[in-house]
Amino acid sequence: MTVSAKTAALQKADSAHYLHPFTDHVDLAKKGARIITRGEGVYVWDSEGNKILDAMSGLWCVSMGYGQKSLIDAATAQMNILPFYNSFFNTSVEPAIELSALLAEITPPQFNHVFYSSSGSESNDTILRMVRRYWDLKGEKQRKTIIGRKNGYHGSTVAGASLGGMTSMHEQGDLPIPGIVHIDQPYYRENGLKLGVSEDEFGLIAAGWLEDKIKEVGADKVAAFIGEPVQGAGGVIIPPKTYWPEIQRICDKYGILLISDEVICGFGRLGTWFGCETMGTRPDFMTFAKGVTSGYLPLGGAMVSDRVVDVLYKDGDFNHGYTYSGHPVACAVAVANIKLMKEQDIVNTVKNDTAPYLKKAWASLNDHPLVTDAQSEGMVAGLIMLKDKTKNEAFDEKDNVGMICRGHCFDNGLVMRAVGDRMIIAPPLVISHAEIDELVGLARKALDATLSDLKEKKII
Ligand code: PMP
DSSP, rough: OOOOOOOHHHHHHHHHOOOOOOOOOOHHHHHHOOOOEEEBBTEEETTOOEEEEEETHHHHOOOOBOHHHHHHHHHHHHHHHHHHOOTTTOOOHHHHHHHHHHHHHHTTTTTTEEESSSSSHHHHHHHHHHHHHOOOOOOTOOOOOOOOOETTTOOSSSSHHHHHHOHHHTTEEEEEEETTTEEOOOIIIIGGGTTTTTHHHHHHHHHHHHHHHHHHHGGGGEEEEEEEESSSTTOBOOTTTHHHHHHHHHHHHHEEEEEOOOOOTHHHHHHHSSSHHHHHHSSEEEEEEEGGGGGGGEEEEEEEHHHHHHHHHHHSSOOOOOTTTOHHHHHHHHHHHHHHHTTTTTHHIIIIIIHEEEEEHHHGGGGGEEEEEEEETTTTTEEEEEEBBBBOOOOGGGGGGOOOOOOHHHHEEEEOEEEETTEOOOOOOTTTTTHHHHHHHHHHHHHHHHHHHHHTTOOO
């Protein structure tokens, strides 16, 4: 594809100096990066002037859409007043105080305290240390093991990547670190179909794998279980309804702490303020990032339940913290973002209006010859492309069908993400009915183009 001289110069400089996350740089240098220059509402524009419907909200984060003036004004005002001060050494800053009270108000009742970081990864790293410190103080020092799930995602730092269950990440850097083990994910298509049980029965079976692992490790050695209410980066894996309540029952039975990673599902994405409310759990920790500021500035954190605070902060220091914990500008933007969400009653709008609308529109893609399991939960959705859906036959991995489809999405003005042959979306919460129609129309166009490609290449 020929591009303007300006884009070509940017691509050249990008490839000369910029190391991107999760990127094959030889491949990137050949293709040249797509330079995103501007955003408004649910759309972004690239340096060639192409308008693209951003069905991934940036990276699951721009919940209130691009160009929200109240967030921009909040950042500008706080930059002028006080761009930075720390919260170490018995000092504090007003925006962090205000945000903490707001978070205590909108989170489930067991949460009245928050610890800040700047990302989801750091938030999960924080939890690993908090959990172990908690059990030390309780006099159960042997409770060290945290159980996560295969294909779960909890970040890229050493603890985050270890808690996650991505084999491609574990292969690099000798992960997971000791004391972290994993169980299989509650993915019906992959792990349930072959068992010949209903989805609800499968949910109980998949939760039972937690109990099996607890018994294997030794109940007195398990500290906590961590999971995303809906697995995001793993491909929008929506668990059966029976799964999370059973996980909660098992955690309660063995006195194990439950960590809900709300980095994607928090702040309204599932049509409740937090994903655990949709799934029916009562976690001891919730980690968050992304949607707390709609991605306008980096901010993450961990909500810590009263049960844990009572032990951990009763006396003495917990020797943990970041320079940017409670960063005043990031917190001011988060306050403005949450106030805007409340003013627009966006969580109820998602639950009662736009999410049901998306569910119906997205499910209409199931009639496409390539598509099965076009499902959604709140404002996340996924579908899988199969070679022969009547026989449940998958494509060969080497055919890279997901990447072919992703390319056609971009070419047609739509950002959809590919995870293997699953195509996934997480549109801004502010998306309208008309924009949902446009999104699904563009997705169908990309699927049609993918189908013709696959026929041409004799893959099907
Ligand atoms: N947890 C979950 C569930 C995530 O989806 C992500 C990021 N996609 C993270 C943690 C890590 O967040 P960050 O990239 O901000 O470190």
